[in-house]
Amino acid sequence: MILIFGKTGQVARALADLSPDAIFLDRAGADLTNPAACAAAIFAHKPAVVINAAAYTAVDAAEADPETAFAVNRDAPAAMAKAAAEIGAVFLHISTDYVFDGQGDAAFAPDHPCAPLSVYGDSKRAGEVAVLTAGGVAAILRCSWVFSPYGGNFVKTMVRLAQGRTALSIVNDQIGGPTPARAIAEALLQMGDILRKQPDLAGIYHFSGTPDLSWADFAAEIFAQSGDQVTITPIPSRDYPTPATRPLNSRLDCETTQNAFGIARPRWRDYLAEVIKSA
Numbered sequence: 001m002i003l004i005f006g007k008t009g010q011v012a013r014a015l016a017d018l019s020p021d022a023i024f025l026d027r028a029g030a031d032l033t034n035p036a037a038c039a040a041a042i043f044a045h046k047p048a049v050v051i052n053a054a055a056y057t058a059v060d061a062a063e064a065d066p067e068t069a070f071a072v073n074r075d076a077p078a079a080m081a082k083a084a085a086e087i088g089a090v091f092l093h094i095s096t097d098y099v100f101d102g103q104g105d106a107a108f109a110p111d112h113p114c115a116p117l118s119v120y121g122d123s124k125r126a127g128e129v130a131v132l133t134a135g136g137v138a139a140i141l142r143c144s145w146v147f148s149p150y151g152g153n154f155v156k157t158m159v160r161l162a163q164g165r166t167a168l169s170i171v172n173d174q175i176g177g178p179t180p181a182r183a184i185a186e187a188l189l190q191m192g193d194i195l196r197k198q199p200d201l202a203g204i205y206h207f208s209g210t211p212d213l214s215w216a217d218f219a220a221e222i223f224a225q226s227g228d229q230v231t232i233t234p235i236p237s238r239d240y241p242t243p244a245t246r247p248l249n250s251r252l253d254c255e256t257t258q259n260a261f262g263i264a265r266p267r268w269r270d271y272l273a274e275v276i277k278s279a
Contacts, residue, residue, distance in 0.1 A: 047089055056068060066119045101247060145208070205261075208254060
């Protein structure tokens with residue numbers, strides 16, 4: 001049996017489509033600001049695999065609310081991982097490219113030193129450390145630029161803006177791999193199954209869509225598929241200031257994920273049509 005923390009987020013919704021028999025916990029089932037409640041849920045259900053698909057993802061809001069960000073992104077996963085270790089369950093945790101400083105133009109390998117630029121990144125890295133030191137069979141999957149038919153994301157925002165705008169200024173110096181939530185969900189389920197048989201594969205892995213490109217170029221592809229006539233003006237990040245600093249380089253080296261689990265980088269263009277249709 002699979003126990004999944006999260007019910008309404010992008011990856012959780014994708015997991016529900018793929019694994020409807022899993023048990024999904026929303027805030028009422030396990031409040032992530034209450035780590036003890038998260039552990040209690042694991043002890044109560046005694047699953048074979050636990051997936052944490054919930055997180056504090058309000059990147060800019062975290063700058064003014066670090067206490068909640070760390071409670072949800074560090075303390076809750078720590079409690080989950082420890083409880084999973086106690087009952088012998090595999091624990092899977094989603095993390096982010098924001099744990100890196102975004103310097104250079106090479107793809108970051110899983111073992112590259114972390115240097116977050118924001119409270120959100122700090123809290124996610126702290127969660128990684130907590131999970132890795134919990135003592136059980138755990139894998140962390142770092143992803144970037146998640147999009148899906150569910151919730152709010154860049155693709156849906158672009159389609160919405162195109163309904164009332166004919167020109168947009170979009171950042172072109174942040175580079176990364178857009179990642180379909182459905183592909184993340186598929187990867188997590190496959191990893192959980194393999195880790196039950198090969199616990200020695202526990203560790204940190206990367207997963208992002210291909211090819212890498214800028215937000216401006218991603219928007220151009222979205223409009224090409226949607227048929228919206230929008231003129232894009234590329235701008236540097238300094239011209240679009242935000243409370244939290246974004247990494248300029250979000251490229252992720254996914255080779256170890258391919259080698260360990262046979263999971264290749266998804267071609268994000270193949271998933272765009274479904275998301276555009278739902279926007």
